[in-house]
Amino acid sequence: MDSSGTLPDLVTLAPAPAFADLQGLSTDLIHLWQVVGATTDEQQAAAEAVVAAACQAAAASLEAWKARRESLQKECQELEESIKQQVPKLVEGHFLQDLAKALGCPLQQQAAALRQLSQEVCQAVAVQERLKQGLAAACAALGMDLDVEGLSPEQLAAEVRRREQQLREEYLAALRALGLNPEDFPEGDLGAMAQRLIELQAQLRQLRQQALAHAQGARAIWSELKRSPELPRDAEAQDLADGPPAAVTAAVASKVLASLRAWEAQREVAAEEAERLHGLIRGHWAQPEAFLEQHGGIHEADLKACSQKLQQLREECRRAEAPLRRGLQQLYHKTGCDLELLESCYQEVEQATGAKQRLKLLEKETQRMEEYLESLRVILGQREELKALVVAGECFERAAQAGAGRWVGSSKHFLEEEKFRKRFIRQYPDLRDKLILSIEQWEGTHQKPFKHQGIALGDRLRDLRDHGVALASAKGDLSIMAVLLEALAMHKEKVPKSAAKGDRAGKLPHLPSPPSKGGMGRSSSDATMPKRSSSPTRKLKKQQSAASLTRLPPI
Structure with a gap:
């Protein structure tokens, strides 16, 4: 091919x-x-x-x-x-x-290399831009105007390092001023730290404005109350109100707020006291407008004037209430009620909001005591009869013991004493038992114990009766009467002393006639009866009377 x-x-x-x-x-x-x-x-x-x-x-x-x-x-x-x-x-x-x-x-390898290089350059530029932004934010936070665009890369890096140190110091100072723990707030990069510093500075400005408002509020209140700042508590509030300092920390703001709260509490107390006094003055005075217009403030001078005026108005009310008060005292005395209850009633009257309410309280208490007295008519009457009998016996004893020539001359007075003693022995048990019965009936009706001068009279009478205390020990000796007076709480009441003079003239005290079966009185006693020693001149008389005394009924 x-x-x-x-x-x-x-x-x-x-x-x-x-x-x-x-x-x-x-x-x-x-x-x-x-x-x-x-x-x-x-x-x-x-x-x-x-x-x-x-x-x-x-x-x-x-x-x-x-x-x-x-x-x-x-x-x-x-x-x-x-x-x-x-x-x-x-x-x-x-x-x-x-x-x-x-x-x-070659082009293909060149394109791949340039792509890689472009990415690296873009990343470096992004980092550079972040540095610029952070530096700009830091300068703004520090209150500086810096042209970061005109800086070379080397200048930018150096400036970033310098501003970062300065910014960190102010950042930590702002955190401490606000009472914050720096460990709880990480710094981050320059831009984040600058942004955080701007927020902290805004909080500090707001804190300063609030503290200034609180200080001015506290000063306004102590000026309204016409008082001076209470040092050292109000030292920060006073300094801030007089001339605000350049910086206010969280601790200073807290103390100023505490001062404001304390003065607000005092103002509230003063306002409540003023409102109370004004209401009481209006309640006790028909035309208080002129006075309240002059003394209607809440400072100490006005409160003192209102308090003095209220005291004056209450004194006038007490003078007008004197008849009612005397009547109440007589009712308490007649019924034997505890005078502490009367004092409690008077205290309630003093707390009344007005003269009409005071009068109403006194009238209500008077009505209550009158009704109480009416329920005790029988008991008190019987007690008075028993008291009269025991007082007569006491007078008889004093009269008998007062005679210096008792054992000389005529013995007629001994016969009179014996007659008096026997009559007393007959009347006393009857009066006592009737009084006990009346007290028991009253307590059953009212479902509460009856007390007279703080003594459960029924219990005292029953105790004397059940223990069988003898009326006398010998020869017409009625020394038991002093014990009865004390046991029945009658020793504190007025006992007539004219009987002693009458006895010296040869007269015995009058013994009350036997009571009717109607009203009866009431009394009580826990006292025991002392024995009286006999003088040698009375020994014979005691022996002659011993036989008759053994048959005396118990008290």
Whole structure:
């Protein structure tokens, strides 16, 4: 086969499998030519057709590679321009060297290298921009105007380091001023720390405004009350109100707020006291408007004036209430009630809101005591009868013991004493038992114990009766009367002393006549009866009276 039937040498550049296929096809084609007996023209035509097809495929491949070359060139140019534009923003270094190295490579490797370099440059530029933004924020937080765009990369890096230290100091100072723990607030990068500092400074300004308002409020209150600041508590509030300092910390603001709260509490107390006094003055005075207009404030002078005026009005009320009060005292005295209850009633009257209420309380208590006295008519009457009997016995004893010549001369007075004693012994048990019965009936009706002058009179009388104390020990000796007076709480009441003079004249005290079966009085006693020693001159008389005394009824 001649040379016209061989394939181009370019085919040998193809991969081994493709070249083997092409070589096999060429061998098969030549073999077919020989078997068929193709002419030279036919072989030439077939070879030209194969070559034409190969040329067409080669041309198409050539166009494709041209387009790819142009695309790679364009991409590389764009990447190169972008890198060159970004590199001046960065610190001078390896980026320019990497660019020159990439440009010396074939287009395909060049494009890949430029892509990688472009990413690195963009990342470096982003970091640089963040530094600028952080520095700008830091300068704003520090109150400085700095043209960060005009700084070179080296200047920017140095400025960032310097401002970062300054910003960190102010950041920590702001945290401490607000009473915050710096460990709870991590610093972060320069921009984040600057933004946080701006927020902290805003909080400090707000804290300062609030503290100033609180200080002025506290000063307004102590001025309204016409008082002076209470030092050292109000020292910060006074300083802040007089001239606000450049900085206010959380501790200062807290103390100022505490001062305000304390003065607000005092003002509230003063206002409540003023309202109370004004209400009481209106209740006790028909026309208080002129006085309250002059003394209607809440400061100490007005409160003192109102308090004095109220005291004056109450004194006038007490003078007007004197008849009612005297009547109440008489009722308490008659009924034997505890005077502490009367004092409690008077205290309630003093707490009344007005003159009418005071009068109403006194009238109500008077009515209650009158009703109580009425319920005790029988008991008190019987007690008075028993008291009169015991007092007469006491007078008799004093009269008998007062006679210096008792055992000299006529013995007529002994007969009179014996007669008096026997009559007393007959009347006393009857009066006592009737009084006990009346007390028991009253207690059953009212479901409470009856007390007279703080003593359970019924219990005292029953105790004297049940223990069987003798009326006397000998010879008409009625010393038991003093014990009865004390036991029945009558020793504190007025006992007439005229009987002693009458006895010296040879007269015995009058003994009350036996009581009717109607009203009875009441009394009580826990006292025991002392024994009186007999003088030698009375020994004989006691022996003569001993037999009759053994049959005396118990008290």
